[in-house]
Amino acid sequence: MNLKATIGMETHVELDTKSKMFCSCEVVETDEPNISVCPTCLGLPGALPVPNKTAIEYIVMLSLGANCNITNEGMFHRKNYFYPDLPKNYQISQFDFPVGVNGFLEIVLDEELHSVEIERVHMEEDTGKSVHIGSGRIDSATSTLLDFNRSGIPLVEVVTKPVISTSKMAVAYIEELRQLVIDLGISKGKLEKGNLRFDANISVANEDSNELGTKVEIKNMNSLKSLEKAIDYEIMRQSKQIEKGESVIQETRHWDENKQVTISMRTKEGSADYRYFSDPDLPNMIIDEEFINNSKKNIQNLPLDKRKTLKESGLSLSDSNYLDKGDKWLYDLYLSTVENTKDSKSTFNFLTGELQGQMRKAEIDELPDWVDSEKISNLINLFETNEVSFTSAKDILAKLLGEDIDPKSYATDNNLIQSSDDEEIKTLVTSVINENQDIVERLEDPEDKLVGFLVGQVMKSSVNKVNPGSVKDILLKELFG
Amino acid sequence: MKPSELFEQVYETASYTESVLHAHLELFYDEGLKLSKESDKRYTKNESLGLLDGIPIAIKDNINIYGYKTTCSSKMLSNYVSPYDATVVTSLKKAGTIFTGKTNLDEFAMGSSTENSAYGPTKNPWNPDFVPGGSSGGSAAVVSAGSAVASLGSDTGGSIRQPASFCGVVGFKPTYGTVSRYGLIAFASSLDQIGPITNTVDDTRIIFNEIQGYDSKDATSITPEYTKLENKKVKVGILKELMQEGVSNESQNEVNKVVNLLKEKGHDVTEISLPLTEMALSVYYLIAPAECSANLSRFDGVRYGIREDASTSYEMMNKTRSVGFGEEVKKRILLGTYALSAGYFDEYYGRALKVRSKIITDFKTAFDKVDFILSPTTPTPAFGFGEKTKNPLEMYLSDLCTIPANLAGLPAISIPTGLSENNLPLSVQIMGKPCSDYSLIDFAESIEEMVEFNFSPNLLKENNES
Ligand SMILES: [Zn+2]
Numbered sequence: 001m002n003l004k005a006t007i008g009m010e011t012h013v014e015l016d017t018k019s020k021m022f023c024s025c026e027v028v029e030t031d032e033p034n035i036s037v038c039p040t041c042l043g044l045p046g047a048l049p050v051p052n053k054t055a056i057e058y059i060v061m062l063s064l065g066a067n068c069n070i071t072n073e074g075m076f077h078r079k080n081y082f083y084p085d086l087p088k089n090y091q092i093s094q095f096d097f098p099v100g101v102n103g104f105l106e107i108v109l110d111e112e113l114h115s116v117e118i119e120r121v122h123m124e125e126d127t128g129k130s131v132h133i134g135s136g137r138i139d140s141a142t143s144t145l146l147d148f149n150r151s152g153i154p155l156v157e158v159v160t161k162p163v164i165s166t167s168k169m170a171v172a173y174i175e176e177l178r179q180l181v182i183d184l185g186i187s188k189g190k191l192e193k194g195n196l197r198f199d200a201n202i203s204v205a206n207e208d209s210n211e212l213g214t215k216v217e218i219k220n221m222n223s224l225k226s227l228e229k230a231i232d233y234e235i236m237r238q239s240k241q242i243e244k245g246e247s248v249i250q251e252t253r254h255w256d257e258n259k260q261v262t263i264s265m266r267t268k269e270g271s272a273d274y275r276y277f278s279d280p281d282l283p284n285m286i287i288d289e290e291f292i293n294n295s296k297k298n299i300q301n302l303p304l305d306k307r308k309t310l311k312e313s314g315l316s317l318s319d320s321n322y323l324d325k326g327d328k329w330l331y332d333l334y335l336s337t338v339e340n341t342k343d344s345k346s347t348f349n350f351l352t353g354e355l356q357g358q359m360r361k362a363e364i365d366e367l368p369d370w371v372d373s374e375k376i377s378n379l380i381n382l383f384e385t386n387e388v389s390f391t392s393a394k395d396i397l398a399k400l401l402g403e404d405i406d407p408k409s410y411a412t413d414n415n416l417i418q419s420s421d422d423e424e425i426k427t428l429v430t431s432v433i434n435e436n437q438d439i440v441e442r443l444e445d446p447e448d449k450l451v452g453f454l455v456g457q458v459m460k461s462s463v464n465k466v467n468p469g470s471v472k473d474i475l476l477k478e479l480f481g
Numbered sequence: 482m483k484p485s486e487l488f489e490q491v492y493e494t495a496s497y498t499e500s501v502l503h504a505h506l507e508l509f510y511d512e513g514l515k516l517s518k519e520s521d522k523r524y525t526k527n528e529s530l531g532l533l534d535g536i537p538i539a540i541k542d543n544i545n546i547y548g549y550k551t552t553c554s555s556k557m558l559s560n561y562v563s564p565y566d567a568t569v570v571t572s573l574k575k576a577g578t579i580f581t582g583k584t585n586l587d588e589f590a591m592g593s594s595t596e597n598s599a600y601g602p603t604k605n606p607w608n609p610d611f612v613p614g615g616s617s618g619g620s621a622a623v624v625s626a627g628s629a630v631a632s633l634g635s636d637t638g639g640s641i642r643q644p645a646s647f648c649g650v651v652g653f654k655p656t657y658g659t660v661s662r663y664g665l666i667a668f669a670s671s672l673d674q675i676g677p678i679t680n681t682v683d684d685t686r687i688i689f690n691e692i693q694g695y696d697s698k699d700a701t702s703i704t705p706e707y708t709k710l711e712n713k714k715v716k717v718g719i720l721k722e723l724m725q726e727g728v729s730n731e732s733q734n735e736v737n738k739v740v741n742l743l744k745e746k747g748h749d750v751t752e753i754s755l756p757l758t759e760m761a762l763s764v765y766y767l768i769a770p771a772e773c774s775a776n777l778s779r780f781d782g783v784r785y786g787i788r789e790d791a792s793t794s795y796e797m798m799n800k801t802r803s804v805g806f807g808e809e810v811k812k813r814i815l816l817g818t819y820a821l822s823a824g825y826f827d828e829y830y831g832r833a834l835k836v837r838s839k840i841i842t843d844f845k846t847a848f849d850k851v852d853f854i855l856s857p858t859t860p861t862p863a864f865g866f867g868e869k870t871k872n873p874l875e876m877y878l879s880d881l882c883t884i885p886a887n888l889a890g891l892p893a894i895s896i897p898t899g900l901s902e903n904n905l906p907l908s909v910q911i912m913g914k915p916c917s918d919y920s921l922i923d924f925a926e927s928i929e930e931m932v933e934f935n936f937s938p939n940l941l942k943e944n945n946e947s
Contacts, residue, residue: 045553045785047565048662048663082795088779089779090778277826282700
């Protein structure tokens with residue numbers, strides 16, 4: 001039996017607004033509890049919600065960025081359920097008329113483009129935070145502390161259609177969405193801070209079947225790694241169940257990071273009845289052409305646009321996808337550097353391999369301000385034209401990250417310029433041949449691995465100042481004629 | 482009279498009326514006296530803040546005043562002290578108003594007799610065997626009895642106008658959105674509106690003027706563009722559906738009396754029919770409970786109010802809610818929860834919304850033909866204690882005439898016009914189109930002059946005689 005998995009993602013994006021969704025409390029990042037609260041976000045009797053216009057603009061921007069149709073008259077709904085950290089015991093959300101519907105996000109998997117259809121983009125307010133003492137779970141805690149700093153922070157929920165088929169694709173989708181909200185400037189997009197929180201709906205069915213299998217919702221995946229593992233685990237679990245002829249139960253499961261398994265979270269009987277109804281405290285959101293056009297003004301250079309530019313510079317799709325997801329400065333540095341270098345791939349490799357690697361090692365987050373694309377492209381050109389060896393280029397880069405040097409002058413001053421002078425190389429080659437007669441005798445043909453050893457010896461004696469290509473040519477000529 | 486003298490007088494009245502009426506839940510004597518003396522000084526220095534400076538006004542106990550208890554006459558909030566002022570309270574404070582205290586109501590404003598208060602009912606100043614109406618029964622009784630010069634109430638289905646009528650005073654429900662709801666503990670958000678209860682229409686005008694206006698803290702608040710009347714002679718519609726079976730002859734007679742007076746003055750009076758009015762009560766009893774079922778969810782014992790001990794948080798919330806809420810409140814929460822449930826939503830709440838919007842359209846059409854709509858305020862004068870508690874439907878029917886204005890968001894005023902056979906006050910209600918509040922008040926004032934209602938409650942007479 002061939003089985004296929006179908007995955008739908010529900011992602012909450014925490015918006016980076018100054019104030020909360022329905023009150024003027026500041027959005028704060030702090031461990032000190034309950035310092036940014038007011039009658040509205042505490043659900044005090046008589047307090048009323050007033051929508052945050054910037055948050056609505058951000059939601060419209062995200063909807064546009066995800067290629068959605070915008071609902072011109074959006075509605076706020078109350079989603080009713082009791083939970084101690086939900087101050088009003090209903091959450092202001094959207095139901096019938098979400099801000100954005102029927103969009104898509106283009107994602108890159110290896111060298112292929114895929115489109116992930118978006119069902120809806122809607123606004124929600126965040127809940128407070130429960131800290132369960134004596135247990136991580138509300139049902140077994142001895143007491144629970146509540147912090148309402150988070151209560152009322154604007155969230156956007158982005159829901160895909162069930163169109164994702166693998167864990168890798170789900171990860172690529174989240175990466176794309178994350179980059180989108182960062183490039184739109186509407187969220188910090190930090191997964192570790194919970195700026196993006198995602199649930200996956202997974203079902204497994206026979207490959208030939210037109211119907212989806214039983215849907216299982218997976219929660220509590222805090223990183224892309226756990227998302228990938230949880231999906232893989234869940235597909236495996238459901239597949240085994242089906243292969244054994246057992247049915248999969250519709251339920252919500254919890255990803256256990258320690259045990260690396262999904263665990264049933266006590267099945268909800270049927271689906272919970274949230275008794276959605278239009279919030280009488282809030283008039284409809286009128287999102288007219290003018291509002292949409294104003295929101296559009298703030299949208300530029302989204303991941304998709306960046307990818308196009310990168311591809312046009314000569315990069316492959318996956319390299320473009322890598323760079324459009326990275327830091328903005330790296331993307332900018334690449335584009336300005338590649339204008340002065342010949343090879344986009346080697347520029348990409350040098351920046352993402354050497355530069356990023358050395359910065360990581362040196363624990364530098366930002367490029368020192370004297371390092372610009374001119375110096376970097378000069379450096380790349382030095383080794384690309386064999387003027388310095390790659391090893392020297394790496395050393396020069398390390399130096400450059402520490403102090404303001406000119407790569408070319410530095411290479412000259414420090415005798416790093418490689419010699420292409422055949423006579424000089426010939427002298428070195430002759431002495432290496434003389435010193436390694438035992439090896440020379442064992443050589444059978446030019447393809448022998450020992451040739452490489454001898455080239456290495458010559459390089460070593462030159463302190464890497466000669467061009468290894470020239471060394472090999474001359475060495476072979478000397479040995480085999 | 483100096484403000485402090487007025488305050489002392491009102492407080493003295495309260496000291497003997499309260500023992501009979503139980504209209505105030507709390508009196509703010511010390512602070513009131515202090516503030517009224519400050520007001521004295523302003524008058525001496527000619528720095529009065531305006532017409533309301535130093536005027537003692539009572540506040541319904543579902544409107545928040547900073548530093549004071551706001552109980553909603555519920556056990557649930559018996560210990561709740563508000564950390565903020567409602568917008569209307571801020572406005573009145575700025576105007577120099579002195580608060581006499583907080584007045585009794587049906588728990589969470591759900592009721593028509595004040596019998597649903599967890600702290601015991603309020604009595605009608607005209608006859609303590611009769612209810613003062615509700616839910617703003619305390620606010621109507623204090624004005625009628627003279628233990629406050631005026632009061633604020635809230636009106637969701639008639640909760641200002643019905644008790645005002647039962648107590649022989651003026652009650653005004655403004656256009657929805659003209660008075661901020663910020664700080665009013667919500668019963669049904671799309672229907673709730675704060676308004677004044679006063680002795681005269683002019684007092685109503687003065688208070689309304691102070692509390693109306695856009696408030697950025699209430700998203701349903703509007704920037705009103707009040708309409709003006711072009712002619713001195715107005716067109717008045719008599720709503721046929723509120724002049725038939727179900728409305729007592731006594732109540733209908735008051736309307737007829739006013740109609741004759743209006744005709745004498747040359748106003749144009751015609752009968753109009755709005756058939757959906759007959760469905761208003763049913764629509765109201767789906768929409769109001771549905772909204773209240775969510776509005777009252779926040780009372781869970783977690784952050785404020787009473788808390789019952791239990792071993793888990795859910796058990797605690799459950800127990801707190803069963804102990805904290807009274808019967809009527811629970812009944813309406815259940816009703817509303819049911820009306821919003823999956824499978825029933827379309828049939829009940831959804832359909833109620835459709836009829837509501839039809840009612841709004843019908844009123845709009847009616848107001849193309851008439852300036853005002855006249856009707857009784859209540860189907861009967863005040864009823865006796867316990868008379869309707871056994872039969873909720875009969876109790877609900879006492880809001881028959883007032884509910885349509887809430888559903889359509891219209892301004893409506895009740896003014897006393899006469900006495901019943903039992904010597905209880907009777908009133909008429911006048912409804913206007915949205916934002917006709919000031920012209921409605923003007924027109925009501927002209928009727929007030931015509932009818933010359935010069936009676937006062939027995940309670941006062943007895944005391945004045947003694
Ligand atoms: Zn707040």
